[in-house]
Amino acid sequence: MSPKTRIPRQQRGIETRDSILAAARELFSAKGFHGTNSKEIAGRAGVSIGSFYSYFKNKKVLFMEVFKAYKQEQIIRILREQNRQRIETLGRATIVRAIIESILAAHDLSPGFDREAMVMCYADPEVKEYHGEIERQINAQLVETLRQVEDRLRVTDLEAAAAVVSNAVVMTVHSIKIFDAPLPRDRLIDALAEMIRRFLFKDSEAPAG
Numbered sequence: 001m002s003p004k005t006r007i008p009r010q011q012r013g014i015e016t017r018d019s020i021l022a023a024a025r026e027l028f029s030a031k032g033f034h035g036t037n038s039k040e041i042a043g044r045a046g047v048s049i050g051s052f053y054s055y056f057k058n059k060k061v062l063f064m065e066v067f068k069a070y071k072q073e074q075i076i077r078i079l080r081e082q083n084r085q086r087i088e089t090l091g092r093a094t095i096v097r098a099i100i101e102s103i104l105a106a107h108d109l110s111p112g113f114d115r116e117a118m119v120m121c122y123a124d125p126e127v128k129e130y131h132g133e134i135e136r137q138i139n140a141q142l143v144e145t146l147r148q149v150e151d152r153l154r155v156t157d158l159e160a161a162a163a164v165v166s167n168a169v170v171m172t173v174h175s176i177k178i179f180d181a182p183l184p185r186d187r188l189i190d191a192l193a194e195m196i197r198r199f200l201f202k203d204s205e206a207p208a209g
Contacts, residue, residue, distance in 0.1 A: 005057055017055045019045040025066045029112030033063055033120055067120070067127060070113055071134045074106040079141055081105055088148045092201045095149065096193045099142065103169045104176075104189075111177040118174070139163050146200070154202045165196055 023044035027036040038059050042052040056062040081102030087095055107114055120127040142162040146153060155161040172192045175181045181188060 005053070005055055016045075016047055016051065020047065020052060020055060020062070021066055021069070024062050025070070025110065025113055028063060028066065028116050029110050032116050033059070038062075063120070064126065064130070066113075067117055068130060070109065070117065071130065073109055075134055075137055077106040077109070078102045078138055087145055092149075092152065092197055093193065095145075096197045096200070099145065099165065099196070100169050100189060100193060103138075103166070104173050107173045107177045114174070115178045118178070135166070139166055142166055152202060153200055155200055161200060165200070168192065168196065 020041060024036075024041045027041055027044060031040075036059070038052055039049055041059070041062070042049045045052070056065070081098065087098070090098070117127070117131070121131045122128070139159070139162045142165065143158045146155075146158050146162060150158070153161075169192065172188055176185050176188060
């Protein structure tokens with residue numbers, strides 16, 4: 001943090017800082033980064049603009065903190081869902097569904113903030129860099145998931161396969177959660193699951209799960 005800002009030690013200061021973060025996430029979700037100013041965030045949080053700047057150097061620093069916390073929430077949800085079941089005991093259709101549902105659940109947190117985060121990834125190198133770091137973590141976890149059933153896969157490059165699957169799921173999830181998808185959610189998810197299953201798994205495996 002800048003020398004002009006402070007890290008709160010007492011409960012009141014922690015609550016004030018958390019209120020600013022929560023207000024910022026709400027406003028960034030509703031109005032976007034460029035459509036929101038620091039005074040609005042301070043007002044929504046119920047603090048003075050001076051108090052705002054005592055915790056955050058500027059709006060961009062605040063956005064990055066909100067963004068990083070949000071992406072960490074997402075990755076925790078994905079990892080929790082993917083680790084919840086013993087993948088190696090599941091049928092291939094169930095494995096694919098588990099992967100899709102874990103990413104879908106992570107994007108339930110705030111579709112509005114997801115939309116703005118995606119815009120900022122294109123506009124801001126720092127946001128793009130951190131987003132890429134999170135993607136690498138998610139893909140690494142997916143590689144470990146696939147490694148548990150490697151003998152049943154048709155693909156051999158697990159890192160490339162994980163990246164392709166992750167990108168396909170995220171793009172479909174964005175279509176459902178952020179944009180007005182042209183088809184019903186269930187039809188899109190069913191088609192996505194079938195595509196991923198055929199891409200990943202050998203044809204010789206009897207249908208299961």
